[in-house]
Amino acid sequence: MNGDIGDTARHMNKATVVLGTQWGDEGKGKIIDLLALKADVVCRAQGGNNAGHTIVVDGKPFYFHLLPSGLMSKSCKALIGNGCVIHLPSLFKEISTNEEKGLTWWKENLIVSDRAQLVFDFHQHVDGMQEDLKGNKKIGTTKKGIGPSYSTKVGRQGIRVGELIGDEDNFVERFHHLAEMYQTHYNGLSIDVDSELQRYREFREKIRPLVKDGVYFLHEMIHSPTPKTIMVEGANATMLDIDFGTYPFVTSSNCSVGGVCTGLGIPASAVGDVIGVVKAYTSRVGSGPFPTEQVNDIGNQLQEKGKEFGTTTGRRRRCGWLDLVMVKYAHMINGLSCIALTKLDILDDFDEIKIGVSYTHKGEKLPSFPATLDVLKEVEVEYLTMPGWKCSTVDCRTFEEMPQNAKNYIWKIQEIVGVKIKWIGVGQSRDSIVQAF
Template sequence: MSGTCYAQMNGDGDHVNGFKRPLTNQCKNKATVVLGTQWGDEGKGKIIDLLATKADIVCRAQGGNNAGHTVVVNDQKYFFHLLPSGLINPKCKAVIGNGCVVHVPSLFKEVESNEEKGLTWWRENLIVSERAHLVFDFHHAVDGMQEAQKGTKKLGTTKKGIGPTYSTKAARHGIRIGELMGNREYFAEKYRQLAMMFQKQFPDLEIDIESELLRYDELREKLRPLVKDAVLFMHEVTQSQEEKNILVEGANATMLDIDFGTYPFVTSSNCSVGGICTGLGLPPSSIGNVVGVVKAYTSRVGAGPFPTEQCNEIGDTLQEVGKEFGVTTGRRRRCGWLDLVMVKYAHVINNLSSIALTKLDILDNFEELKIGIAYTHKGEKLPQFPATLEVLRDVDVEYLTLPGWKQSTVNCRTFEELPYNAQCYVNKIQEILQVPIQWIGVGQSRDSIIQVY
């Protein structure tokens, strides 16, 4: 047959009947993802800080400055809200991905606050996605107004404008950073339209539109050196022939995920593993290990159901000893026993490779400890964490009781140095979850962590 190329498969399998197969487009560098498995505040910042010492790139994929991480280095406390806390590593690029929402004034306030503590390299290392959406001051105001309208049914938001910003994003009224970087008149017109839309919904909302536009003229040029096509950047990093250590820092936690959390008492983004792909432009094949961070007990800030909550001396002790106050809001966190029904559900969603168990030292002085291992509802054992609040509010928790160890763990640096009953507590968690515990946190400082393997 004229014009037809005939070929047999060669030794490398490149040709089959004349068709040249393309090379397999495999990801060269996979990202390690660190996610919260509870309602946030699990101590993700400490694990990120540990892993970031060897990272080349650390990323945030969702959320805004409603998140809060504290990292202690040489007795110096660094507070992170929107910035990836891995930015502490001066050799590490820090990426704020397209899935995040950015209040530009707060971003600069945050970097300048940490700069005063010695973090001077952020200008060279920080990358902000041009596809990330902007949070404006009127989003903050609307957040507060919407909460006030709920009366006794408040969600307990941080009032940082996160929900209203994601709402405008989903409704396709939002404004992205790339538009701020572009034509000034185009941005100004979009801003006016968005502001007036909110003013129609909330007649008491006051916005000095022209003053804000002048403010953003200054912020535009201040932000410009940081803005890049983060999707292209991440693609080049994952496909690079040079070995790169990529770390993704999950904000909030699985039980605050908009789809999988205790809806509607959730955040407005996907903070489970799927949000990593959509929030950074990474294909699933680029995801490697998924580390789940589990606090040795459970806490929750704001409203919403909490089956293992202890509204008693136990809860008060956990709160006081654990210094359970929100980094972003300063609000007191509600506390209770470890809930492994919840953590097992987080494992189902995220397929955890390993676990970092944090704040074990907070349990040092208890005579006995309890772990929630099952829920029953109207006499029937539930197969999994329930989807509706109607059921969740009415569950009974089945507890496993273990003896406490009544001695300090803060100076332990190997698993074998832990008191016997503390070892039993850790082993029981691993046994129930069937996920290996890789790290155990026993204090605030950077070195207060046990690496099990």
Template structure:
């Protein structure tokens, strides 16, 4: 392979088969493609950061997950809730792309579109593009999800019961159905749907009396015409957008410690929500990725079962829940809360290589006299060099904390770093040093303008 600079910012790559030139491709290296990813257990406030960055982008993409995600964007007095739609679509000039790596429950998608249009967003259907290769989530998958969770007894994973896991399972076992299948020959789609139902009925016989196959097929006959205008092959669409240097923002759902490979298995989601999921979930090459921004909540939250070394179950924990309104956007479940965990954040950075991070919800910590940050994990007397793979190990970890003075002042009015109380500034700078990643933004409230841009030290 021969690599040659061709002037400007273009790289020419010429592959050789023996001595015979095979193909020459030209890649523009000035592609302004940005990525926003969660760094903890989700619910970090990614939607707010995406909304801020999306004010001047042309395309915003979702690459994985389904309507188990929940992003809230507050603009003025209106709060928009997104589950499948890329939250950058709040920008009326932005096109939303739902990539091949996303699993889609069409009834929920159209319900989400209607609810947000009722709040004032316009032309959502005209500004949404859905990949032909995205897999479908059926009500059947949601019913199976609930049954599987119920059968786990006390070892609940904490699934949202939105059918996401079973839909990805269908994808992996190659009996799933995609948007392309729905829009193709409907007789073939119907036959494959019946086979999918039979597959699950053999596992859960009670489904036979629950699933009305004919009604479902009639419903999807209507849904396919409703979705048809939004569907296209997103691979060449994004390729052309990249070639044309369109501004593109990619919005991750869930977060690194929920990743199917890198998360706290089995208490994970069913997709890759770390940086690798972007390439596989959208069909774009890794060399076009530019800035990768991690989002960090100023404390830590999670839902579901499993270890949580810095968890607070006392009065301080309840204060965080109440002040932070720590209830899931999708499920309404109360989140578990705890102190910031730097071992987790350093692990996330190892995998994703964050360019910079945004720290959200700093204002929730305004009332504390002192704050703690977990800086080391000790297991059986030995310090761990990373986040463990086993939940049983995570549950036995002893955390070494650093204690910092709080600021006991309101920060919600601050719009410059210098306007923050000195102890709040010290907290941010300490996180920055411990994580070894610069802090670029700080969130101090729900509204769109409650963001402080930070200058480097």
């Protein structure tokens, strides 16, 4: 084989992927915000407005659910890719809320893939109905209609953004069919079809200027003869992945690195570095097993100091010690190039800090994170206990300024996972990030 293929690959502008390694809420938006200052485009590949990222600029919080966080940079395009599902009323409400805070350049920078699927209000109603039917086995869905929308997509009944702005008669026919199907299957569900169609005639014109062929757009960026910085912002996190997460307590999309190719239409060869975001402790919203959870004063302290409430739902997050069995598993799946360790400052006041380093089940040490909840809910965690640093890291801006025990904690994480830690988050503000090593 000659060198032409290799030469072509070397000249690609590759995408850097930022994704969560736990159950979400790791602080991905802040890392993206830092890196997007030099990016040409930041993309969302999956999920909908069930995600939540917070970015604090000059003391002012900006909340992103479906919008890519890279939109905070005036020079950066923001693409909502084909793997996403979009509830247009929520999208435009999110835009309006952030526009009032100063995000006025979104019209020039936001791009919506014509292949992205639409979430309708009845998807949200059905989401709630399905959750209610589960009784005491609720998954903890955000009730944003994400699961039902992905279900209609997989069932080949869904409606894409491109169809909304395309032939109106076709859209009306498809909508009638979808609404009829849902009303037939769900007793008590009533859809005012005429009213909804009128709403979407208005949304059609609002969304039209933003819609592009996302696959072609990224193809041009990847193969541009001039250097382009492409970033992919993961929503949710690895342990919420539909295949690799704590199923069925997961989301409805692939939020590990494989979802980047299918959710944006880029080849695997165009994926470059994969940055794993790891919170310095563990949290999760909703139900499901949580081996290192601390249902005690430690968990309460982590929750209160870390302000652990869901950006999307406002629900209190469950908290516990850092689980490196989970992070190593995320590394196995995603092939992490480096780690961004966030919210280290939340551990500033602890006398001692524990790290979950292995699982034992019925006396046998497990080689990796188990696939079934039957095993996961019964595991015993082996902890490594380290001394705390008992002083603030909030004002640290270099690794050298870190307390020695904080450095030891960081080094130990890097040693166990086997991945270099490149950034350390020590506060909410935009500049509260320490470049490590």
